[in-house]
Amino acid sequence: MQVMGEEILEVRKKSIMVKTLGCSSTGIECDKASVSGSVSQRACVYCGARVVLNPITDAFHIVHGPIGCASYTWDIRGSLSSGSDLYRNSFSTDLREKDIIFGGAAKLTAAIDEVVQKYQAKLIFVYATCIVGVIGDDVEAVCTAAEKKYKIRVIAVKAPGFSGTKRQGYKLACDAMMRLIRPYQLSKDTLHHGVNILGDFNLAGEIWLIKNYFKKIGIEVISTFTGDASYEKLIKAPSAALNIVQCAGSSMYLAKLMEEEFGIPYMKVSFFGIEDTSASIMRVAQMLGDAGVVEKAVNLTKRESCRLRSFMEKYRPYLAGKKAAIYVGGGFKAISLIRQFNEMGIETVVVGTQTGKKDEYEVIQSIVNDDTVILDDANPAELEFFMKQKKADILVGGVKERPLAYKLGIAFCDHNHERKHALGGYEGVENFTKEINLSINSPVWECMTAI
Amino acid sequence: MENAVNLNVNPCKMCVPLGSVTALYGIARCMSILHGSQGCSTYIRRHMATHYNEPVDIASSSLTEEGTVFGGEKNLLSGLENLIRLYSPEVIGVSTTCLAETIGEDIPGIIKKFYELHPECTAEIIPVSSPSYAGTHFDGFFRATRAVVENVSMDIRKNNKVNIVTGMISPADTRYLKHLLNMMQIDYILLPDISDNLDGVHVEKYDRLPKGGTSLSDIKKMAGAKYTIELSTFNNDDFSPAVYLQQQYGVPYCRLDLPIGIKATDALINKLKELGGMIPEELQKERGRCLDAMIDSHKYNAMGKAAIFGEPDIVAGVVNICCENGVIPVVCATGSVCHAFDKKLREKVEKTAKVQFVEKIRIKDDADFTEIENCVIECEANIMIGSGDGYRIEERTDIPLLRCTFPIHDRVGGQRVRLLGYDGAMRMLDNIANTLLAKLEGSYRQNLYDKYFRPENESTTVKLSADNIVDINQRQVLKEKTLRHPCYTCGSGQYARIHLPIAPKCNIQCNYCIRKYDCPNESRPGVTTEILSPQEAFEKYMLVKKRLPNLTVAGIAGPGDALANFEQTRQTLYLIRQADPTVTFCLSTNGLMLPQYAQEIIDLGVTHVTVTLNAVDPEIGAKIYKHIDYMGQRYTGISGAGILLGNQLNGIRYLTRHGVICKINIVMLKGINEEHIVAVVKKAKELGCEITNIMQLIPVKGSAFENMPLVSNKEIMDMRKKCGLYMKQMYHCRQCRADAIGTLGNDLSIEYRNISAAKEKPARNSPYRFAAASKSGMIIDCHFGQTEEFYIYESDGIDLRFIEKRNVEKYCLGKENCGNKTDKIEKIIITIKDCTAVIALRIGEVPRQRLKNVGIEVITTYDRIENAVKKAAESKNAANEVWNTAL
Known part of the structure; x- marks a missing residue:
């Protein structure tokens, strides 16, 4: 085991492990509340719920609380829409001092009234943030009353930041979506067809890419959660024959609920990297399609893989042998990234996630090389320490990690929800490889010397 | 979107804790912890990190459910221990959040307890009350600086220093301010100083707790200073460090506007001069240069009608710059509640506006971006200056936004925005002028052409071929494709085409047409035996292609209108294009939806389009078309024909300009358009079409024109010859079915009816x-x-x-x-x-x-x-x- 430096807090050591030869029995501590004062990179329950629901394009997302939470999540995701762009607005009850004293329920009711009357809302999500419960607002009651009054859907998402980790927020979002679609369950003998895509938020149009693949092979996509989703499209979801789950961390719970209640089986897929993308397309084709569909899927995956192999060959000599550090939100993304790096000949030396689950860490452990450092809910000090210790050439992470990498003179790849180019699908392979190359082999690093 | 009354729609403000931690970043070796949920610190870090492009580390006490119910003391105590271990700070700022304030946490009490538990702790721990609901980040900034002077134990011995207290200005502006003070040889203490910590340098060894900022030893001396200058117009006395230092230690003070603009900068410099400062030649020159620049650009800037938004002090400063140079600030807005805002700005703004007789002015505090956007539109602003959050308005209205204050997330350099001093004003003015000039230079030729030339020459709008957006290679490809298209090559029997009947619906009703018939033996446009789905059409195409190697063209000719069934058309063409990159796509339409889909048709690779254009005069059109269905509305008579004609002309012009070969079909109708056909052909020529095809009416039973007299072959040939003077004519039209297959002379469509493209399956071993x-x-x-x-x-x-x-x-x-x-x-x-x-x-x-x-x-x-x-x-x-x- 490597020596952990001074900068590693004692309580944090359980959440850090170094892969050793053979099998470690203890495993990593994860899915716990962040350590106070450790400067976690995690957000909160509200954030989890908001990021999952926000891409529903024609919904009103009203944040009930003081202004901050609405400000920081306004148009935060690069989720694209082919229809409404309502979701790119931030609605907040903007609670002030007197609301804290006298309660904010009346203000919320007035806000909902206004939204319905002025903008003819059909679907409203109301997010209750930290203090709403503390000041005694019954958000559920306000929402139910509004549903009755206006005959529209007003769904309360009670997501005080302190009530768990971001993962609880994902769960709340899944529950909210179930409340939305449950009334549209099909009767027992109705035939299901087509596929729902879960856990894809249409960042930089990724869901469009994937839908195009399915269109090419003749598989119908019924509904998408939640990238480019709309009320009308979501309520069709119960009629699908299969759910495929991309971002497992946020949407597996929804897939399980839909399996239990609607009898729709689910399958994990990944559209990161050539092989994952091909395998995912093939499986859906084989599960839902006839011979014609399978044949088209074979043609598509073969053609694309072929094209990309020669593309990758061009880049490989410039990337092989480099070392990568990964710090992302969920475990599934980390796993995909490790494999994508393998395809490039890049070794992953540090890998961590904000909200990875135990089984995801087990997978990570099984696919990385010995001596790789694995971290759960890491802080900047740990990232700095291990990236330096393992001499990482590039960090893949989110917005907050970027300046740290740059300060340390390490290349960076933005794998965040604000990105402007697709990293999923076959097209994403090209973008990802190009991005890794242009940062890792940038001339700037040669200038970083003293006079 | 209408202004909202009961809710904030797109906030022009952040929360109090963000301002608080920003100010604390300007204290040397200070680490912040937010007492509240984990998310608060992460959100604020993300917001700051993308603006300043620096690592931003803020700890959180990560309150849990238990902490919320039973108090968060335990969390805060261990949080302090952990952050000391990780960062070894000399100062720690404990800022509250809405949660901590609402559950009533006693922060000074917890800090006291911490010192008792950790007598070895030497860090100065400062409690900052920063409830999110009690203001904005603007207030938070001053709440923190005030808390710093209130909590640091002061050295009351007199010294000769001048305290300079600033609000939320950029690191680069802070550096400028220090430079100015140094130039004037002022012995000063600047609180806070974010110049290095939020705009760091690249060094070999990264220090996660940056070293810059106002040092604790300097802060201690503030009580003994000879004077305090607080650079804020709108800060509240309750949060004013200057007021506190005066009340507590008798340090005299004055409050000045942020030195943005000539007069405000003059005011600061004069004050500093009073306090013993020198005005060096360098500074004189800087001022002179700014004045010179102002004169140089004043006429350009007079074009500007600006919407200015952000923190109240920054808005006031930018308003200064604008008013001094003749830019009219038609909208001034801030998200903060700020009662003095209107009073302070109105006179200045109205005076500037009056010069150009502009009357509509909006000054608003407590505004959200929906209100700001509505004001921008109402007051016809042509430039916006403010925080990066104005990007949504910029996106929607195309009014340029100069990003000059927090937050800026979609551009780099937020940390290096410059506004302060003569130099800052000069840069901002150059920026404004250049933005306005860019707009002017990029548009005035076209604008003047549209304004003066076009109305006089309405009839001669023929565009020169140089305007066409097609390159030579593309032209060559098109030429070859046209040579292999049976309709364009004098009926040469060499090449075959397939019409894919995927478009059942039509959006206009022609009086000569009826699409009810389903007769396999009849051959005329609008007839088919079956409607195919895009997938079936694709399979049929592949099958026919296998058997007919001379198949060069795939067309969509109804039976309705290709564009009235655009989704099917798109899918069909897409599928075929994937499998056969060389096939020529041909499409026929009535043209009603052309303006909407022209670009998409081009993107799909369609190179040949046929538009049926029976008249170029709505009055004649009204006799031919019973009605049109457009955008969910049915139009009849002249209005319907007028809409159709307008769309046809615009659509065809667009297509030809983008290199699409256009053929015009004209149905010759006795007593209706026969006299008018030459005019139609001339118009087709003018629009850049390739060929016109004058056809006979085929009277169809049940259609409005079923009894119309037939046009004889001779009459048709004469008309074609007459029109041949103007344009190439088509003499070989067979008026094909919507599912025709084969060469023009030999329709094979019967052979391919209802043939499913079955595929043989290879034998497999049992798996x-x-x-x-x-x-x-x-x-x-x-x-x-x-x-x-x-x-x-x-x-x-x-x-x-x-x-x-x-x-x-x-x-x-x-x-x-x-x-x-x-x-x-x-x-x-x-x-x-x-x-x-x-x-x-x-x-x-x-x-x-x-x-x-x-x-x-x-x-x-x-x-x-x-x-x-x-x-x-x-x-x-x-x-x-x-x-x-x-x-």
């Missing part, structure tokens, strides 16, 4: 079935005994096929009653009983034996599922071969 143990769903990554899900595959060693995913718990319950006693291994065995082998990462000896007993082989490997299954099947095949050979 083996495998169960793959996987957690990730992509690789064999799971220990056999811990597997919850198996991916079931079949493979014969050549192909592989995914069957399904089985969940052990569910499968087991569904298939057989496993009972509670059944152990995990038993359940797994039931789940995968039908498989030849199971593939897992590892497996114990006992389960291996049990599987063997039921005849299931075990393969352990670490590989992608697909690879592992294939390899397993291959080795099964090999084993069988060996076995067979041995026999």
Whole structure:
């Protein structure tokens, strides 16, 4: 085991492990509340719920609380829409001092009234943030009353930041979506067809890419959660024959609920990297399609893989042998990234996630090389320490990690929800490889010397 | 969007804690902790990190449910311990959040307790009350600076220093301010100083707690200073460090505007001069240069009608710059509640506006971006200056936004925005002028052309070919394609075309048309025996292509209108293009939806379009078209014909300008348009079309024109000849069916009716079935005994096929009653009983034996599922071969 430096807090050591030869029995501590004062990179329950629901394009997302939470999540995701762009607005009850004293329920009711009357809302999500419960607002009651009054859907998402980790927020979002679609369950003998895509938020149009693949092979996509989703499209979801789950961390719970209640089986897929993308397309084709569909899927995956192999060959000599550090939100993304790096000949030396689950860490452990450092809910000090210790050439992470990498003179790849180019699908392979190359082999690093 | 009354729609403000931690970033070796939920610190870090492009570390006490109910003391105490261990700060700012304030946390009490528990602690811990609901980040900034001077133990001995207190200005502006003070040889203490900490340098060794900022020893001396200048117009006395220092220690003070603009900068410099400062020549020159620049750009800037928004002090400063140079600030807005805002700005703004007789001015505090956007539109602003959050307005209105204050997320350099001093004003003015000039230079030629030239020459809008957006290579390709198109090559029998009948609906009703008929033996436009789905059309195309190698053109000719069924058209063309990159796409339409879809048609690779244009005069059109359906509305008579005509002309012009070969079909109708056809042809020529096709009316029973007299062949030929003077004519039209196949002379469509493109399936060996143990769903990554899900595959060693995913718990319950006693291994065995082998990462000896007993082989490997299954099947095949050979 490597020596952990001074900068590693004692309580944090359980959440850090170094892969050793053979099998470690203890495993990593994860899915716990962040350590106070450790400067976690995690957000909160509200954030989890908001990021999952926000891409529903024609919904009103009203944040009930003081202004901050609405400000920081306004148009935060690069989720694209082919229809409404309502979701790119931030609605907040903007609670002030007197609301804290006298309660904010009346203000919320007035806000909902206004939204319905002025903008003819059909679907409203109301997010209750930290203090709403503390000041005694019954958000559920306000929402139910509004549903009755206006005959529209007003769904309360009670997501005080302190009530768990971001993962609880994902769960709340899944529950909210179930409340939305449950009334549209099909009767027992109705035939299901087509596929729902879960856990894809249409960042930089990724869901469009994937839908195009399915269109090419003749598989119908019924509904998408939640990238480019709309009320009308979501309520069709119960009629699908299969759910495929991309971002497992946020949407597996929804897939399980839909399996239990609607009898729709689910399958994990990944559209990161050539092989994952091909395998995912093939499986859906084989599960839902006839011979014609399978044949088209074979043609598509073969053609694309072929094209990309020669593309990758061009880049490989410039990337092989480099070392990568990964710090992302969920475990599934980390796993995909490790494999994508393998395809490039890049070794992953540090890998961590904000909200990875135990089984995801087990997978990570099984696919990385010995001596790789694995971290759960890491802080900047740990990232700095291990990236330096393992001499990482590039960090893949989110917005907050970027300046740290740059300060340390390490290349960076933005794998965040604000990105402007697709990293999923076959097209994403090209973008990802190009991005890794242009940062890792940038001339700037040669200038970083003293006079 | 209308202004909202009961809610904030797109906030022009951040919360109080953000301002607080920003100010604390300007204190040397200070680390912040937010007492509240984990998310607050992360959100604020993200917001600051993308603006300043610096690592921003803020700790959180990460309050949990328990902490919320029973108090967060424990969390805060351990939080302080941990951050000291990680950062060794000299100062710690404990800022509250809405949660901590609402549950009533006693921060000074907890800090006291911390010192008792940790007598070794030397860090100065400062409590900052910063409830999010009590203002904005603007207030938070001053709440923190005030808390700093209130809590640091002061050295009351008199010194000769001048305290300079600033609000939320950029690191670069802070650097400028220091430079100015140094130039004037002022002995100063600047509070806070974010110049280095939020705009750091690149050094070999990164220090996670940056070293810059106002030092604790300097802060201690503030009580003994000879004077305080507080650079804020709108700060409240309750949060004013200057007021506090005066009240507590008798340090005299004055409050000045931020030195943005000439007069405000003059005011600061004069004050500093009073306090003993020198005005060096360098500064004189800087001022002179700014004045010079102001004169240079004043006429350009007078074009500007600005909307200015952000923190109140910054807005006031930018208003200064604008008013001094003749830019009219038609909208001034801030998200903060700021009662003095209007009073302070109005006079200045109105005076500037009056020069150009502009009357509509909006000054608003407590505004959100919806209100700001509405004001921007109402007051016809042509430039916006403010925070980056104005990007949504910029996106929607195309009014340029100069990003000059927090937050800026969609551009780089937020940390280096310059506004302060003569130099800052000069840069901002250059920026404004250049933005306005860019707009002017980029548009005035076209604007003046549109304004003065076009109305006078309405009839001669022929665009020169130089305007066409087609390059030479593309022209060559088009030429070749046209040569292989049977409709454009004098009926040469060499090339075949297929019409794919995928478009049943039509959006106009022509008086000569009826699409009810379904007669396989009739041949005229609008007739087909079947409607195909895009997929069927694609399959039909592939089948015909196989049999007719001379098939060069795929067309969509109804039976309705290709563009009234655009989704089908798009899908069909897309599918075919994927499979056959060389086929020529041809489309016929009435042109009603052309303006909407022209670009998409081009993108889909359509190179030839036929538009039926029977008249270029709505009055004549009204006699031909019974009605049109457009944008959900039915139009009849002249208005309907007028809309149709307008769209046809615009659409055709767009297509020809983008290199699409356009053919115009004209149905010759006796007594209606026969006199008018020459005009139509001339128009077609003017629009850049390739060929016109004058056709006979085929009277159809049941149509409005069923009894119309026939046009004789001679009449048609005469008309074609007459029009041939103006434009190339088509003499060989066969007026084909909507599902025609083959060459013009030989329609083969009957042969291909209802033929499904059945494919033969290759014979397969009976495959083996495998169960793959996987957690990730992509690789064999799971220990056999811990597997919850198996991916079931079949493979014969050549192909592989995914069957399904089985969940052990569910499968087991569904298939057989496993009972509670059944152990995990038993359940797994039931789940995968039908498989030849199971593939897992590892497996114990006992389960291996049990599987063997039921005849299931075990393969352990670490590989992608697909690879592992294939390899397993291959080795099964090999084993069988060996076995067979041995026999």
